Amino acid sequence: MSKFNLVINGSQFSVDVDPNTPVLWVLRDHLKLFGTKYGCGRGLCGACTIHLNGSPLRSCQLPISAVGKNVITTIEGLSKTGEHPFPPVFAAVANALYKAMGKRFYQQPFQSQIKA
Numbered sequence: 001m002s003k004f005n006l007v008i009n010g011s012q013f014s015v016d017v018d019p020n021t022p023v024l025w026v027l028r029d030h031l032k033l034f035g036t037k038y039g040c041g042r043g044l045c046g047a048c049t050i051h052l053n054g055s056p057l058r059s060c061q062l063p064i065s066a067v068g069k070n071v072i073t074t075i076e077g078l079s080k081t082g083e084h085p086f087p088p089v090f091a092a093v094a095n096a097l098y099k100a101m102g103k104r105f106y107q108q109p110f111q112s113q114i115k116a
C-alpha cells in the first residue's frame with residue numbers, strides 16, 4: 001500500500017492503495033465517485049473515461065501510481081450544479097444500454113449524485 005494525494009474535480013483526496021490499482025477502482029471503491037463506470041475493463045469501451053489534465057484516458061488501464069500531480073476530472077466534475085447537459089444524457093443512454101443487455105452496472109442515483 002502507498003499513499004497518493006489526488007486532485008479530482010477541483011478537490012483534494014488522499015488514498016492508501018496498492019500502486020497498481022486502476023484509477024477506476026480508486027474512484028469507485030475508495031472515493032465513492034460512481035460516475036466513472038466499469039464496462040469492459042480492457043480499455044475498449046470507454047465507459048471508464050476520465051480526463052487527466054484535460055486529456056481523455058481509460059481509467060481502467062491507468063494505475064494510480066501514474067497519476068502523479070496531474071489533475072483528474074470525472075463526469076461529476078463536468079456539472080456540479082447540474083447545468084451541463086452531458087451527465088444526465090450519458091446516464092440515460094448508459095442505463096438504456098445496460099437494461100437492453102439485461103444488466104444494471106449503471107446506478108440509478110447517478111443524477112442525484114451530480115446535483116448534490
Ligand code: FES
Nearest residue numbers: 039040041046060
Ligand atoms: S471499462 Fe471499458 S475502457 Fe475501461
